[in-house]
Amino acid sequence: MSALPTGAASIAAAVADRRCSARSVITQTLERIERADGRVNAFTDVLATRALARADALDAALREGAASRPLAGVPFAVKNLIDIEGLPTRAGAKINREHPPARRDGALVRRLEAAGAILVGGLNMGEYAYDFTGENVHDGDAHNPHALDHMTGGSSGGSGAALAAGMVPLTLGSDTNGSIRVPAAFCGCFGLKPTYGRLSRAGSFPFVGSLDHLGPLARSVTDLTLAYDAMQGPDPDDPVATTRAPEPVLPGLDCGIGGLRIAVAGGYFARGGDPDAFAAVARVAEALGAQRTVELPEAHRARAAAYLITAAEGATLHLDRLRTRPGDFDPAVRDRLIAGAMIPAPFVERAQRFRRWYRDAVLDLFGSVDVILAPATPCRAPKGGQTHFVLDGVSLPVRANIGVFTQPISFIGLPVVAAPVWLDDGLPLGVQVIAAPWREDLALRVARHLERTGICTARVAELT
Amino acid sequence: MAETAPVFEPEPYITATAPLLGLAIDAAWTSSVAANLRVLAAAAALLAESPLPELVEAAPRFEA
Numbered sequence: 362m363s364a365l366p367t368g369a370a371s372i373a374a375a376v377a378d379r380r381c382s383a384r385s386v387i388t389q390t391l392e393r394i395e396r397a398d399g400r401v402n403a404f405t406d407v408l409a410t411r412a413l414a415r416a417d418a419l420d421a422a423l424r425e426g427a428a429s430r431p432l433a434g435v436p437f438a439v440k441n442l443i444d445i446e447g448l449p450t451r452a453g454a455k456i457n458r459e460h461p462p463a464r465r466d467g468a469l470v471r472r473l474e475a476a477g478a479i480l481v482g483g484l485n486m487g488e489y490a491y492d493f494t495g496e497n498v499h500d501g502d503a504h505n506p507h508a509l510d511h512m513t514g515g516s517s518g519g520s521g522a523a524l525a526a527g528m529v530p531l532t533l534g535s536d537t538n539g540s541i542r543v544p545a546a547f548c549g550c551f552g553l554k555p556t557y558g559r560l561s562r563a564g565s566f567p568f569v570g571s572l573d574h575l576g577p578l579a580r581s582v583t584d585l586t587l588a589y590d591a592m593q594g595p596d597p598d599d600p601v602a603t604t605r606a607p608e609p610v611l612p613g614l615d616c617g618i619g620g621l622r623i624a625v626a627g628g629y630f631a632r633g634g635d636p637d638a639f640a641a642v643a644r645v646a647e648a649l650g651a652q653r654t655v656e657l658p659e660a661h662r663a664r665a666a667a668y669l670i671t672a673a674e675g676a677t678l679h680l681d682r683l684r685t686r687p688g689d690f691d692p693a694v695r696d697r698l699i700a701g702a703m704i705p706a707p708f709v710e711r712a713q714r715f716r717r718w719y720r721d722a723v724l725d726l727f728g729s730v731d732v733i734l735a736p737a738t739p740c741r742a743p744k745g746g747q748t749h750f751v752l753d754g755v756s757l758p759v760r761a762n763i764g765v766f767t768q769p770i771s772f773i774g775l776p777v778v779a780a781p782v783w784l785d786d787g788l789p790l791g792v793q794v795i796a797a798p799w800r801e802d803l804a805l806r807v808a809r810h811l812e813r814t815g816i817c818t819a820r821v822a823e824l825t
Numbered sequence: 826m827a828e829t830a831p832v833f834e835p836e837p838y839i840t841a842t843a844p845l846l847g848l849a850i851d852a853a854w855t856s857s858v859a860a861n862l863r864v865l866a867a868a869a870a871l872l873a874e875s876p877l878p879e880l881v882e883a884a885p886r887f888e889a
Contacts, residue, residue, distance in 0.1 A: 557889040571884070601888070662875050665868035672865055684847045687854075696854055700861030703842045708869040713883035715872055720884070761864060774889030798889035 365389050367821075369435040369530040369584035373477065376434030379423060383416035383434035383479065390436040390481055394528045397824055400509055402501050403522035405441050406448055406483035412436065415479045430477030431587055437531040440517050441483035442490060443467040443575070444564040452566040453486040453516070455499045455689050456682055467564030468599070469533055469575055469592050476591035481529060484519030488691040490535055490568040491675055491698070492516040493543050493763035494743075498691045502745055505548060506822035507788055511742040514547035514763065516540040520578050521548030527821035531579050531588050535565065537572045538667055539737075539767025542779035545578055546791025547742035549781040550819040551585050551808060552578040556603075556798045557774025560589075563598035569674040570601075572667065572771060580819035582809040585778070586611050589801065603799075610802045618810045621803065623651040626735040626795075629660035630766055633753050634739030638766075641782040641790040642736050648816040649807065655730055658722045659715075663769035666712035666719070668761075672701030673709045693760065720773040727797035732807050736766045737779045737791030766793065776801040778808040780817040792817070833866050835859035 365381050366372045375381045391409050398404050419434055439445070442452040444463035451457045465471070470480055485503045487494060495518020496502040503518035505511040506526040513522045517534025521544030524532055534541040536554040545552030553576045560575050567573055577588040593607035625631075625646045631639060631654075646652075657663070676683070676698045683702065687695055726733070739752050739762065749756050770777055775798060779791040794811075796804040811817040836859055843850045850858060 659875060662871055665871045668868045669865060669872070672861075680846070684849075687849070687851070692854070692857070696857040697861050699848060699850065699854070699858045700865055702846050702848065703839065703858075703862060704865055704869070708865075708872070710883055711869070711872050711877070714877055714881045715875065716884040718877060718881050720889075 367527065367530060368581055369432060369579060369587055372435050372530065373431060373433045376423070377429035383419040384413065386434045387412045387416040387436055387479055387481065390529060394482070397526045397528055400504060400824060401506050401522045401526045402503050403485055403519040403526060403528065404438065404482045405451065405485050405500050405519070406445065408445070408480060408482050412479050412481045415474070419477065419479070432473060432591055433477035435478040435531055436481045436529045437473060437478050437533070438482040438484050438523055438529050439470060439480065439533040440486050440520050440535055442486060442535060442566040443470060443533060445470065445480065445483055448483065450566050452490065453488040453497050453500065456686050457566065463564070465564070468561040468596050472592045473588065478531065484523055484532060486519060487516035488694045489679065490516040490537055490540055491694045493539060493760060495544060496745070504745065505742050506824055507549060508742070510745055511788060512547060512745055514543035514738070514742060517544050517578070521545055521550060524548060524550040524578055524580055524819070525822050526824060530584055531577060533575060534578055536574045536576060536771060537568050538671060538771055539764040541576050541578060542737045542767045542777060542791060542793060543763055545779035546737035546781065546789065549783065549789030550578055550580050551582055551781065552576065552779040553585050553589055553801065553805070554771060554777045555589065555801055556776045558601045558603045559776070559801065560592050561596035561599040561602045563596050567678060569671050571674065572671060574771065582805060582812045583614065586614050586805050605799070608802065610805050613802060614805060614809050616806055618649060618807055621731045621807065622729065623649050623732045623734065623807065624653040624655040624730045625651055626657055626733050627654035628656040630657070630735040633765060634736055635752065637741060637784055638736040638739050638790055640784055642734055642792050644782060644784070645780070645792045645811060645816060646734055648811060648814060651734060653730070655726055655733060657726065657769060659719060660769040662715060663719050663772050664765060666715045667768040667772040669704060669708055669712040672697060673704045676701030716772060723773055724797065731796065731803050733795040735770070735793045735795060737793050738763055739765055741788040741790055770795055774798060776804050778804040780808045780811055781819055782817055835862040838862065
């Protein structure tokens with residue numbers, strides 16, 4: 362048999378046409394995970410028995426004439442804060458491993474499987490998602506497949522690494538302050554952080570309720586969009602899920618960028634990073650013919666406000682655990698959460714009031730532009746274990762500063778595609794393609810144009 | 826002339842606040858918690874410097 366397809370769309374087409382079986386796809390996937398994961402450490406759980414059973418059921422249904430589904434036979438894996446039936450939802454934490462097994466899969470897992478996809482495992486992540494590095498003291502660090510001694514980025518580190526290592530074509534992550542966009546950038550794949558409330562978070566372990574998003578990562582924009590379309594729709598089990606009907610993007614994905622007003626974020630987003638980060642944005646802007654610059658007002662304060670709200674809400678969530686099990690946390694996470702618990706209430710209230718003001722100010726910008734470009738991270742992936750980096754001549758802690766360019770965007774729930782750029786033979790960078798609320802279609806269309814023109818591509822690492 | 830604002834000292838603040846929150850802070854963690862508190866205090870100061878209309882309402886349950 363010839364080599365099996367490796368992209369989600371091509372797998373689904375091949376399985377639907379019976380050119381290959383879902384079992385052969387899943388078997389190949391499990392073999393790839395077996396070969397590669399010892400070096401990458403992307404997976405915390407591999408669900409071979411379950412996945413093969415689902416594959417056999419799908420093959421049987423197709424043999425009996427069942428209608429094909431858009432993700433038929435597509436293997437995928439999810440950040441381990443998303444419920445998987447029969448497993449405790451560990452959320453990267455030692456403490457959570459003592460939780461009872463989840464009684465059913467998270468909402469997005471169910472929606473992807475309803476579209477024919479097949480879950481093959483749970484993925485490594487930073488503890489309780491309070492992380493930008495992909496490092497985890499309990500499960501071991503995820504390693505960047507493009508340079509194993511470098512960070513994957515986090516907190517959805519396994520979600521980026523599993524794609525870059527070619528183990529699966531599709532993963533799910535969560536993004537509170539940048540946790541989909543950072544690993545997408547560092548691992549050189551595409552990631553979608555949808556509008557706040559667009560995709561259900563039901564059946565996932567929270568971090569900061571007013572900032573948490575779930576979303577897909579993939580090696581192609583088409584695959585990203587296929588998954589996004591399959592997961593849309595209201596969900597009464599998530600109190601902030603939109604009541605909007607699904608708005609499928611795939612039919613218009615290849616409409617191009619004609620008529621779109623695209624600008625580059627200046628000011629805050631044009632300083633405080635390595636020159637490479639801005640070179641990546643410039644390359645994308647040139648390819649899109651984007652000459653205008655816009656300034657998101659007070660973005661540095663937006664980041665500060667996001668930082669405060671994250672620490673306070675996160676600490677509130679974990680306060681009982683901090684009281685009773687402080688020694689079982691990752692010390693770096695614990696000490697940030699303890700500090701967060703001690704923030705005076707007026708500081709948090711002011712951050713929330715600022716949030717309202719900032720949202721209105723940024724939404725005004727979208728009266729004159731459709732898409733805004735900004736760096737995803739201030740640099741390429743740091744080395745594993747690196748604690749400080751130098752940005753603009755200033756030495757800064759890595760953990761607290763990887764998200765400087767992602768935080769002001771997710772703070773007000775804007776949809777973003779992180780698109781990978783390879784400036785040279787080194788590690789990739791990411792560019793944020795940002796749209797107005799509920800306009801994921803525009804961000805995905807622009808990303809697809811960049812992919813089609815070869816400006817943004819995802820690569821599978823050789824892992825030699 | 827305005828009086829100089831008192832300097833924030835995280836360590837005594839931690840000592841005073843921990844019992845209120847029911848937290849037992851190991852002495853070995855104090856410097857790390859204090860470092861995090863300094864970062865949070867700087868973020869709060871940055872926000873305090875910005876003029877914000879008094880009638881802007883908070884967004885505790887955010888909607889995009």
